[in-house]
Amino acid sequence: MPIPTDGSWPPPAVQPAYDSYRDWDAWYAGDADRLRNVYANRVGDRPKTRPGQRAGGLYGLVSRWLWGAPTPTGQRDGRLHVPLPADLAATSANLLFSEPPTLDHETPAVMERLEQLVEDGLATLLLHAAEAGSALGDVYLRPVIDLDVHPDRAFLAAVHADGAIPTIRWGKLTEVTFWSTVHEDGDQHLRLLEHHEVVNKAGRIVYGLHEGTRDKLGRAVPLTEHTASAYLADLVDADSAQATGLARLDVVRVPNAGPQRLWRATPGLKYLGRSDFDGNEQWFDALDDVWTSWMRDLRLARSRIIVPEYMLQSLGPGKGATWDADQEIFTALNALPTQQGVGITASQFAIRHAEHKATADAIVETALRHAGLSSQTLGEEGDVAVTATEVQARERQSFTTRGNRIGTWAPALADAIELLLELEFARRADLKGDRPDPVKVNVEFGDSVSEAPETTARTLQLLSAAGAVSTETMVRMVHPDWDEPQVKAEVERIKGDAPPVVEVGGALGALAGNEPPAADDGPPDQE
Template sequence: MPLPTGNIPWPPPHLRPALDAMHTWDTWWSGDPDRLETLYGGRSGAGPDPKRLQYAGGVVGRVARWWWGTPTAPGERRTKLHVPIAGDLCGGSANLLFSEPPTLTIDHQATQDRLDELVDDGMLATLQTAAEVGAALGGAYLRPVYDLDMADRPWLDAVHADRAVPEFRWGRLFAVTFWRIVHEDDGQVWRHLERHEPGSIEHALYQGTKDKLGRVVPLQDHPATEGFAEDVSDEGLIETGYDELDVSYIPNDSSRRWRCNPELQHLGRSDLDGVEPLMDALDETYASWMRDIRLGKGRIVVPDAYLQSNGPGRGASWNPDQEAFAGINMLARGDGAQLTVAQFEIRVQEHRDTAEDLVNQILRSAGYSGQTFGIGGDVAITATETNAKERRSMTTRGRKILRTRPGLGNAIEALLAVDRHVFGTKVVPQRPGIEFYDSVQEDPLSLANTADVLKRAQAASTETLVRMVHPEWDKDQVAAETARIQAETGQAVEDPMQAGMLP
């Protein structure tokens, strides 16, 4: 299916429910209080009755009834406080998956050597970004890109789920159209569409409006796309050198809200899906806590006679921070006028308990343990105890690895194919074996003690002990280290039965 040619609505209407949900999740993930107020209609200055929308029906009334949908009363300053737990959730998800780079192995040695060159810190950063974006929006795309003016190799690029129009077949991505706004001016919107199909990429530039795609214009008409005009064929295509689709989609988790929608059911689920009311309540709790602190500030109520005149027409004032007063202007009356101290109670424990319970409920609903986010103290414990405390997080991590491994494997294969097609390398494109490091590793001292006990009990071979202490090593590294240990300890002797020394 080629790129559209008519002035159709954009983004496509069938994606509207997903894009609206992604906009909500993105707003929470951004942690911007102004965006939250705009999203839920809680802007100040809403007229004489700022809460009138909360009594309305439909979507407007439902959204306005959120705490962030409560406008600030006219004449008052905004005192709402936002707790960025959504960012913590998505960042923690990315750390669980890619705190360490995964191991990529290929049987072909020349291809393995080239892949080791392509896999650098930049790729790990891209994978971390894709994982965090996927946790926020429900998924992310990986595609190989290159620029002959910038580098002599291709690299992976992450595309956010709210800037793509995917097409799935039997649960697998078979085509996708990426889009971006490259220019806006006087109501006109210029969009660059990039359609990926097996073996080729099609580019087009459109001049339209906010809601309409508009007409196709030459790629040379805008600086952001003129570079593609030199590479495309007469049909507007760029060959990828890869027979399959060069884009991979990595869903964060299986979808719940769109499971019955065939066009949206494979988009994945955000970690924030379903916990928005709890995050709203958490912000309300912290704002209430801070309100108690503001109201609990010690205040002194003084009689009018204690006020000092600021001059004719300027009223009177009293400085509560002044420690000593000399010659206070006051009426010499014996009416017993006294200073009154106002000190309201700050409900610390009630607010803390409520906030902690909300945080724990948010983490449980998102599939994580509190220990993963530092809840429960910093007491040193073993990896076994850590895994026990973080069982829910480890289960979620394993589930995400199952969805990440196929997409990452396809992306690496496409990257190798582009490398061979564009840069002429001798690689053999193939899917690599992918091994994710354990996010919780044993303390080296604990491993050494365990290995020592097993060795003295003669319950494990030298090779087994090396593998235990260095689980990240491959078989060649383990074999070499085993041989060195046996040589140093005098164990590397020939078997007498094999040497013929015994009769």
Template sequence: MPLPQGETPWPPKEFADAFDTMREWGAWYSGNPDHLADVYGRIGGRLVNHPQTRPSQLRGGITGTLARWFWGQPIPQGEKRSKLHVPVASDMASTSSDLLFSEKITLTSDNKGVQKQLDDLMTDDLHSTLSEAAEIAAAKSGVYLRIVWDKDVDASGPWLQAVHPDAAIPEWRYGRLTAVTFVQQLQCDAQIIVRHLERHEVVNGQGMIFHGVYVGTETSLGKPAPLAEYPEVAGLAKEVDENGAIATGIDQLTAVYVPNIKPNREWGHLPACAPFGRSDFAATEPLMDAVDEIYTSWMRDIRLAKGRIIVPEAYLQDRGPGRGATFDADREAYEGLPMLAAADGSTPLTLQQFEIRFEAHEKSALDFVGRIVTTAGYSQQSFGLTGDVAITATEVSARERKSLTTRGKKVGYFRPRLAEILHAQLKIGVVHFGWRVDASAAPDVNFPAAVQPDQASLAQTLAQLEAARAASTETKVRMLHSDWDDTEVKEEVGRILKEAGPLQVENPETFTGDPGDEPPADEPPAEK
């Protein structure tokens, strides 16, 4: 189907709640206190800046609950904001990306020509894009990967781009993506918002990409406008047909959606939102809010515990009549009191020093952070919360079992969608860039082991297998190089056997053997 005619509510109603939640996750992911204050300080979409108690804080339900959170509380009258944010959410998203793509994946194919092209595709740019995609997926429940190409930018071929899930409107069929419309904001002037819509779908077995520009508001898509009027997309005006479409030349969708992890606990009953997946932040927002409150209290203790000296009023400098007085919380002598001198004529000085509750705050914060990462599906060892470091690969696997289990689940979602979009990328390369490869089959996507085996332990294992003659040379090579294909393994086995030289075989004419191994004497033939 083509792009909408205009005057459509935006975002579509069936996605409004999901996008609001993604916006909340995005605020935690950004690590920006202003974004958090903006998200939790809104009532019905309107930001409230006044410091008084808000009516929403007295309500029940979700609105009242969020308003009573630490980041939903207004700033008291006469005070500046001193709330401290700890970026636990961004740490979790980064850790998720590291678990998946800290090492490069490998792309393989039985066709040598295709394999060479895949080797050319597996660049640092693709690796960086996949790392970015994994981080977005962990934060916002999933990520889109779309194929883009522009010969003025890169004449060698198409490339992949990661897109946030709240920057697109998907269409699903039985949980699989059948079409998607990407949304890019071109201009935002007062109440007017200009959006570029890019729709990917397959029509009658032919891949199509529709382009359109709409001038509307924050809540309405508005009316269509010519592409040529906006420099960002003016070049597309010459490429599209009368329906605003460009044929991709392949029979496959040029975009895929990769969910972070399933099932979705919050939107499972909504067909339009259930395929989005689940964010690592889901159900941890109150705990992350509590961590920020703990650290803010800790910082308040430090701020209030600054050593100050209370001195007699005569010790302070007179600012002159009518000039009044100011309060400076950072000056060491900040309060003047009319004190009487002692009997010997001396004037007392008083030191004010409050206690910093260091251990109580630290234990509370570590307990909350540990609960957050565990709820998100990670081991505390992955975040350095256990206090010790594993030495061998076996110890790492044991202590990070929960993280590795979560990684395995996420790999299961990434691998098929990566194979699908890379297959489409090969087809686009053949059609639009003249790649001479057979793009009839999807490549195999191989993820490296999350924990590399300890070389010393592996060498000892191989030596024991060699001494016991319990494994062939090929088996030992595969154990040492688990990421090699059959050709590389066979070549290495051949080199090892060649270096070892011919096997020493006993001459049967000179072989004597043990005395007890002599064959029995010839027996006379049996009588008939």
């Protein structure tokens, strides 16, 4: 797919995906105005009531969601949003990267570069990328050289799914166009496009700056037309392309989950990653509906005092009446003093907090389960101290999902780091320094839940008593983050601190090197 030159934007082939990205982004952002824009089809500042809101079927059902209903005329909009989608995406990312993965290689020069990469904020980049991938379904990692940011090295950057138009063949990324809006003035949009591709086994990036409208790409303009792209004019050739120096694509795609449900039979979209929000939109809306109802109960249950009009103190003709200032709310009643049963009345409705909470908890549990997470992962069971074994038993679904996603992220991260090393090696003349040979590094994810020291010690004691574990294995169990030299040194120290070996000999267990005592055969024979 060459870089687009005109026509609709986004291209019609990916429009279904971008419609979903718009919905998921509104839930992820948690902005009430954006949710109203998405589901109520707002025009300007006035909501438009669509015929579909009175229709049947799926379209009518979606239109009648909480956020699909128009704002009641003459009333304030009391709809509330619960940030469950954002919490879900953050929790999914924390399951993977709350503890940064371990990067390892036997070459010292490569290890030094990996440590520098970690110091540059790799852990934060991965955490944020995984969160965006959870919300939108895909995220892309790419190595970047920007001498104004880091004059001596490359760094990794992440691109979200709603800023990419990929070409995927048999589940593999073959080319991709990244885009961003660099200027917006009313309906005028200035977009910067960069198309990553491989031509004749040589990777390159083709840049283009286009001036169009909200839904039209528009005409191509020189890169110098905007400061965000002016620096690229000195880097590209006559075809507006820049060679990467690599023999392969310089982008790695990381799908969040699969298989794709929405577009599994749609060419070009069936290989896209699946968002954790996919199919959860109705539960997000239902949860907001429950909380809106709960808060409505609170408003309606405010204590009110209803008094007959004759009990109010008149302030004079045309000036109304008043009541004791220590009281709160008064409602005037047109009643005669002689009427039976007319007096001061207290009004306060019940707050159905138990029913609302039970309903909200059930909705949250359903939404999390649909995303492959356990409700305990979000802290629904309180902060009671439990062992790691109990945690894994309660959160089995979350740990299963984590294992599946580690299987996606580990090779993708190793591939992205190898690309970075390849790019630095190819551009070593510009970066001015020796660069290690590009290699595939080892990526290991640690356990997200660690055993307490007391539990580990008890386990080691039982294994040692049974003679089923060596000293080296025990050291590795106590210090899983240690490398090989540290483990070997600790084993030698333990052997040096051990007491002298005692061997058991005979029935009394004499020290090694002593003969066992002679058997007592009684007094010597008398002659």
